[in-house]
Amino acid sequence: MWSVWLSVISLLNVISTHWVYRWRNPKCNGKLPPGSMGIPLIGETLDFLVSNNSLDTPPFIKKRMMKFGPIFRTSLAGRPMVVSSDPKFNYYVFQQGKLVEQWYMDSFAKLLGQDVTRVSSHRNIHKYLRNSILNHVGPEALKNKLLPHLEDAISQKLQGWSKLPSLEVKKSLAVNRQKVVNLITKIYEERKRNPEIGKGDFLDQILMDMKTETFLTDKFIIYVMFGLLLASFETISSTLTLAIKLLSDKPKVVKELTVSDTKRSQIFLK
Template sequence: MWSVWLSVASLLIVIATHWLYRWRNPKCSEKLPPGSMGFPLIGETLGLLASSKSIDTPPFIKNRMKKYGPLFRTSLAGRPVVVSSDPEFNYYVFQQEGKLVERWYMDSFAKILHQGSQDAARINAHKNVHKYLRNVILGHFGPEALKDKMLPQLEDAINKRLHGWSKLPSLEVKSSTSAMIFDFTAKQLFSFQADKSKEDICESFTNFLQGLLSFPINIPGTAYHRCLQNQKKAISIITSELEERKSNPEIRKGDFLDQILSDMKTETFLTDKFVIYMMFGLLFASFETISSTLTLAIMLINENPKVIQELTEEHEGILQNREDVNSGLIWKEYKSMTFTHKVINESLRLASVAPGILRRTLQDIQVNGYTIPKGWALMVVPAALQLNPSTYEDPLTFNPWRWQNISANVSAKNFIPFGAGMTWCAGAEFSKVLMGVFFHILVTKYRMTTIKEGEVIRSPALGFGDGFHIQFSAKRG
């Protein structure tokens, strides 16, 4: 018996050792990028998710860049991933969307958006799907829509919100800006009126990012479980609105959902399920990223009197050049906000809200003597590019004036807050216009007083610790 058990134990040890070796040394006929695959199954995920009290590139990424260079391999949530901070390679890959790489999401994100492997394959098989989505989003949130319709709506919504804030002794900026942006976006998407709803679905969205970046384990008490529970509330409201519109086709509200309902008659991929989760994804993507960047911008502006002074001079000049000082912002005025656009760019550069932009390789890719195997994930880290001291002098310093001397070629490859290439974010201009309008109203009508300083934290997404509290008070005269 002892010999049998010894043989079994020896066999198990051999199998485990072989499996561990194969895990740490993935099969590839060519030379893989340097790096480590970490522990079996979980890889190096815990290192990536570790928080740091700095606006700088997350330590997980920064330390491995120092050790391995701009290209390294790792494993995240059991998936082999190559992380790239090489601007030339990233730029090339983004131009090869659909040829060398395709969109890909971490398992937790894919499940939350109901884009499993079969769904993703079906959607990617229809090359016109992404083109359709991009066009319909641009039609409602792009430059023409902003110029002709949305600019005065944004100004009115922000005016009302800031007026309400000015009556409060203080407020937490991130949660307040999140609610402001969420309410406006939800209204544009499906005419949702937060003040008339019994459910606070904005609150249901606020903690999603941590769930998206967690292991997809649906057990009570986990971040992913809480994420799914909150999601159900939001999905329920979106589903109810879709069902009501389909039951009453005479209802026309002129919003994004109206357009989708009309197109559902001709576009076969626009199923109820697809539409519901698409709306869900658009809501999350819009309010979370913009609110984080806007909160950081307010924090940085409030710490820099020279920036406030130049912003104020620029926007007071816009008011002085109007025939009617009480008339609303027009597109020409927005485009004339030269310094404001520098402030927006600098805020976007420092915020680097997206922890990483993920793609999956469709074929083996050769780069710098290494091979990235077909089927592996590729993660481009915006912070590694936008906070690179080789590109930006004193990269952690808030300096809007630096944008006077940054060429278009440098920014194209080293400034990607909205992605790049064919999948460049269709809502980019909406984000910048919202921030521009907010700054216009803020510096011409209000003053800010810090009540509680915020603490910037990357985990790896951008956060603000225990909160950043400000008092907004109306200017007199």
Template sequence: MWSVWLSVISLLIVISTHWVYRWRNPKCNGKLPPGSMGIPLIGETLDFLVSNNSLDIPPFIKKRMMKFGPIFRTSLAGRPMVVSSDPEFNYYVFQQEGKLVEQWYMDSFDKLIGQDVMTRVSSHRNIHKYLRNSILSHVGPEALKNKLLPHLEDAISQKLQGWSKLPSLEVRKSLAIMIFKLTAKLLMSYDAEKSGDNIDDFFSNFMEGFMKLPINIPGTAYHKCLQNRQKLVNLMTKIYEERKRNPEIGKGDFLDQILMDMKTETFLTDKFIIYVMFGILLASFETMSSTLTLAIMLLSDKPKMVKELTEEHEAILKSREDANSGLTWKEYKSMTFTHNVVNESLRLASVLPGILRKTIQDIEVNGYTIPKGWCLMVVPSAIQLNPNIYEDPLSFDPWRWQGISANVTAKNFIPFGAGMRTCAGADFSKVFMGVFLHVLVTKYRWTIIKGGEVMRTPALGFGDGIHIQGISANVTAKNFIPFGAGMRTCAGADFSKVFMGVFLHVLVTKYRWTIIKGGEVMRTPALGFGDGVHIQVLTKHA
């Protein structure tokens, strides 16, 4: 009996040892890139998901780059993977879409968007091309230039005016809601304000949620992410079904087009369209809200940058023949420093930790072989924080873009991906951010009152959020100067205001008063009070 058990145990040990060996030494027709496959099944996933309170390259990537070089192998979420921060190789890979690689998403993202949708978009170039062209026809450069720019300015102006009446707000969530409502209105003619739908609680940080371990139990970030995803999918279903029931009410939007194309495009099923709508909106509000939040946070303690931004936009306003006219495409294109601020914000944000592809052929690189069927992760942060390209890469320096050529950015600036799969919403995102900054700096000012923590989880996040004091109208800067202005502002300004505040606090809480003589106000031209203002002061209980 003991010999049987001993034989079984020995066999299990042999099998386990062989399995572990095969895990750590995958089959390859050549030499694999250096690296480690980590623990069987788990790989190095836990190390990858460790958060870091910095805009720097995630520690998981940075440590392995230093140890193995710009291209290394690992295993994440049970998948063999090669990670690359080599701009030349990445550029080459993006040009090989459909030949050597195809788009791929992590399993958790498949579940978030809908596995059937992601599989079909990734593997069928004609489907991706159709969706890309359809989106571009409604929010691409021509649509922005000829139709959308005034709509963006009006929507942003109305929203910021509403924000100015609030005592405080959390920036990222507020931006996510604004961008969702605006994009839904442009693409699907959905008016969230008129619908009565309460969508403000749907916007947890989806990116942070799906980058967590995919443990779907109450209390986890991933569980909350899936719950909010279902709420938004239900909303998309409602919008879609209402439009489908009433096709005669043409809106001329993206949803109209896709419904009309159902007659000829067999891949356009009800479920597919609903999840595509959700995916487009998710991509817009997640990435733009995070990037703009970072920009607002970084600008908050950079008065020189805000001053240059403000001067650029005020010059645009002053040059208009009609002071009440809206922003034009020519004016938008002239915003040189604004474009630099947007680019610098995109460079530092690197909202997504990686751009994923799957190899459909063996790929040779630098003497190594990446086997067919492996995943390939291009790391934007490692490319966009490269000190050989960007001096002092962690500093927020919009002026650096004055000397960067298009040849450099082609391979070293990929906030929207690259190649055939470049994000269709890239121009829309940049225009939105530019117009938002235009309205913000010409009409408002803001102060951060809580938060300011930046973290990578490994997706970009902001801890407990960035809270700003209700955006106040930017009138006081030029129209309220009791203590002077500029470099010669009175040094006792704060002391004076605090003294008056404390005086009033003591006066109204403990005393009452009555004017018994005088009360005449005059200017001589200095402020004066004639024979004075005489009061009788009594304690409140007297």
């Protein structure tokens, strides 16, 4: 009887050892960068989720950059992945889409449903979206079209804020996703039915490109617009919060920024 139990325990030990080894050394057709896969199943998720009040690079990234270099492997939320903090390498990968396999997060795939298979077959989707967005909100567009309007809008908003006893610049985002999607869908369908009411914005461009880009389905466009709104809210509110904090801590900088309208305009246009 003891020999049977000993054999079972030995077998389980071999299986678990092999499983842990395979977890720490995932299969790869090429050569994986250095790194750690963390605890089986959990990976390094707990370390990644540790709160951080620093304005610098997150400790999770900085610690591994110092230990493994700018490119390292890890496992987060049950997914093995490679993290790159090298701008040149990231730019190269984005430019050469055929070098990597297209993959989308589970949440994104769930939103698109069956459309995610069609989208994944087009390796240039990231390049298309990046170029299309930059055409409307990139440096040239900001300089030539948006800055003149932004300066007046920002000035009016700051004057209004200066009269308030306090100001909350970043709230917790509580979005009724379906309500927002329904609103975007309504605008999208109206613009599609009546192209003459177009405003020359990103939505007009993406509607026009539907004639040539097969991955641009109605559902995909609606969720792309939703994603852009969500991303812009988070980045703008976070940047605004950070700017106000830093300016509050550096009154000398605020004084130097208080310049005449002519000089301020010259700074914006550089």
